[in-house]
Amino acid sequence: xxxxxxxxxxxxxxxxxxxxxxxxxxxxxxxxxxxxxxxxxxxxxxxxxxxxxxxxxxxxxxxxxxxxxxxxxxxxxxxxxxxxxxxxxxxxxxxxxxxxxxxxxxxxxxxxxxxxxxxxxxxxxxxxxxxxxxxxxxxxxxxxxxxxxxxxxxxxxxxxxxxxxxxxxxxxxxxxxxxxxxxxxxxxxxxxxxxxxxxxxxxxxxxxxxxxxxxxxxxxxxxxxxxxxxxxxxxxxxxxxxxxxxxxxxxxxxxxxxxxxxxxxxxxxxxxxxxxxxxxxxxxxxxxxxxxxxxxxxxxxxxxxxxxxxxxxxxxxxxxxxxxxxxxxxxxxxxxxxxxxxxxxxxxxxxxxxxxxxxxxxxxxxxxxxxxxxxxxxxxxxxxxxxxxxxxxxxxxxxxxxxxxxxxxxxxxxx
Numbered sequence: 471x472x473x474x475x476x477x478x479x480x481x482x483x484x485x486x487x488x489x490x491x492x493x494x495x496x497x498x499x500x501x502x503x504x505x506x507x508x509x510x511x512x513x514x515x516x517x518x519x520x521x522x523x524x525x526x527x528x529x530x531x532x533x534x535x536x537x538x539x540x541x542x543x544x545x546x547x548x549x550x551x552x553x554x555x556x557x558x559x560x561x562x563x564x565x566x567x568x569x570x571x572x573x574x575x576x577x578x579x580x581x582x583x584x585x586x587x588x589x590x591x592x593x594x595x596x597x598x599x600x601x602x603x604x605x606x607x608x609x610x611x612x613x614x615x616x617x618x619x620x621x622x623x624x625x626x627x628x629x630x631x632x633x634x635x636x637x638x639x640x641x642x643x644x645x646x647x648x649x650x651x652x653x654x655x656x657x658x659x660x661x662x663x664x665x666x667x668x669x670x671x672x673x674x675x676x677x678x679x680x681x682x683x684x685x686x687x688x689x690x691x692x693x694x695x696x697x698x699x700x701x702x703x704x705x706x707x708x709x710x711x712x713x714x715x716x717x718x719x720x721x722x723x724x725x726x727x728x729x730x731x732x733x734x735x736x737x738x739x740x741x742x743x744x745x746x747x748x749x750x751x752x753x754x755x756x757x758x759x760x761x762x763x764x765x766x767x768x769x770x771x772x773x774x775x776x777x778x779x780x781x782x783x784x785x786x787x788x789x790x791x792x793x794x795x796x797x798x799x800x801x802x803x804x805x806x807x808x809x810x811x812x813x814x815x816x817x818x819x820x821x822x823x824x825x826x827x828x829x830x831x832x833x834x835x836x837x838x839x840x841x842x843x844x845x846x847x848x849x850x851x852x853x854x855x856x857x858x859x860x861x862x863x864x865x866x867x868x869x870x871x872x873x874x875x876x877x878x879x880x881x882x883x884x885x
Contacts, residue, residue: 491767493774494525494548496538498757501528507790515777522770538762542566547762549771550778553598555833558590558758560844562597568761569595573772581781583828585751586796589836590758598758599779600796602787605754605824605831606721606744608632609728613738614716618642625717625742632717632745633686636695639716647695648717649706654858655851656834657683662749665850666841666883673879675854676872679748684861684868691862700862711735719744721755722792725820741820743827754831756796788821800825846882853878 500508512524527548529537535557541547542561553561561567574596579587582600590598612622618639626632636647658665661683664674690696697709707724709715711732718724729736744752759775761768777783784795785804794801801807801822810818832839842850854875861871 489521490523491521491770492523492525493550493767493770494527495774496534496548496551497526497528498534498552499528499531500552504787504790507787510786511778511783515774519770519773522774524774539566542762542764545764547764549765549767550759550761550775552601553758553760554835555589555598555756555758556835558598558760559592559835559837561760561762562590562592562595563844566763567597568763568765568768569597570599570761570772571596573761573768574776578776581797581799582779583796583798583831585832586754586756586828588838589756589833590760591838598760599775601757601759601779602784602791602793603754603756603796603828603831604721604723604792605752605794605827606719607725607820607824607827608742608744609710609718609720609725609739609820610742611710611713611716611735611738612740614639614643614645614713618716622740625740626745627743629686629745629747632719633690633695635717636690637693640693640695643716645713646697646709646715648719649696649701649709649715650719651702651706652687652700652859652862654854655840656753657687657747657858658854659832659834659839660747660749660751660753662747662751664841665854666879668841670841670843671883673876673883675879676876680872681868683747684858684871687858687862688864688868692864700859722794722817722820722824725817726792729817736816739816741816741823743823746830750830751832751834752827752830753834754828756831756833792817792821794821794824794828796828800828802826843883846885849882850879853882 508526512526516524538551586600608625610625615622619642620635620638626635632648639645639647655665658675658680661679663677663680667674697705699705703720706715706718707727710718711728713735728739759779761771765771781795781797781799784797785801787793788801802825807818807822811822837844857871857875860866861868
């Protein structure tokens with residue numbers, strides 16, 4: 471009898487092993503910092519799905535595209551791979567990713583913010599699960615607001631309000647109001663201005679709305695409301711940390727830099743949602759999970775990708791890093807984050823605000839958003855940026871800059 475039971479056990483194990491599917495999973499530069507987090511996901515998934523084993527490999531961010539391209543060519547690619555939006559679109563356009571639409575249902579898609587899901591939709595097909603996101607907030611100096619006679623409990627909500635607050639700060643404190651990280655393409659999109667026509671063959675950004683936005687920057691520059699060096703995020707952080715800048719629109723991670731490098735300024739810092747332009751959008755940097763076309767187990771891969779990007783595990787990730795879930799269920803549903811914010815934890819307050827802003831989050835790198843053919847994106851972006859910055863510095867009028875940029879962009883698009 472004993473020998474018979476042993477035989478049955480061996481047979482059962484053999485049957486289970488025969489049915490086990492291994493899903494290879496690549497992340498980008500998350501190890502070793504987030505080893506505990508990733509291993510916890512895998513352990514729980516495998517315990518709930520004993521027929522699926524996960525083989526995890528972390529790949530350096532800088533070599534990810536090269537490694538994945540070679541792996542797909544050799545038909546040795548992973549089954550689930552972590553990609554930013556630009557890479558996901560590029561691989562999908564090359565036919566290197568598997569469409570997800572027959573692997574998931576409508577309810578699965580509904581878990582995520584629609585604009586983020588659509589970031590990797592190409593020709594009507596979905597190619598990636600939105601994962602963790604980074605979204606900017608507005609940091610501001612309460613002490614400077616009070617000294618300028620502004621209400622620190624009522625920070626600006628739009629860019630026009632940022633402008634008016636900056637004028638008051640310049641007049642009362644002789645300091646800079648704000649310093650944006652100026653990317654012309656993004657500025658146009660955030661104002662709801664299309665870059666190219668629907669067919670991607672002609673420039674569409676030379677509009678009166680674009681002239682107004684560029685003139686807005688010109689006025690801020692002339693009135694000395696922002697540093698004339700236009701150094702972007704890095705310079706703005708230095709100005710903010712030294713108390714020479716009242717408002718700092720930037721990513722969540724910058725808050726930690728200020729806490730570490732300038733604790734006195736951190737003590738008087740408060741946070742608010744990132745101001746909205748006329749397009750009603752906030753720029754987000756998004757990481758995704760995709761399934762390469764060579765996967766031999768796409769069904770199991772999709773099941774694992776859904777598990778990793780579920781609200782539960784994304785909220786858990788936010789406890790390890792300053793990232794925001796791409797799911798509709800955000801940090802505001804987490805008792806831990808709510809309690810931390812109530813106790814005065816500024817980082818938790820910032821993350822909660824960022825989470826609430828996710829309904830307006832758009833990955834501007836998505837071709838579905840900018841519409842520029844991918845092979846011409848870099849050239850179009852550079853032309854518009856160069857003329858935009860020349861206009862801000864007064865070398866061209868806003869209309870002259872947009873006219874010249876339009877001519878050059880049309881040449882690029884016609885090739």
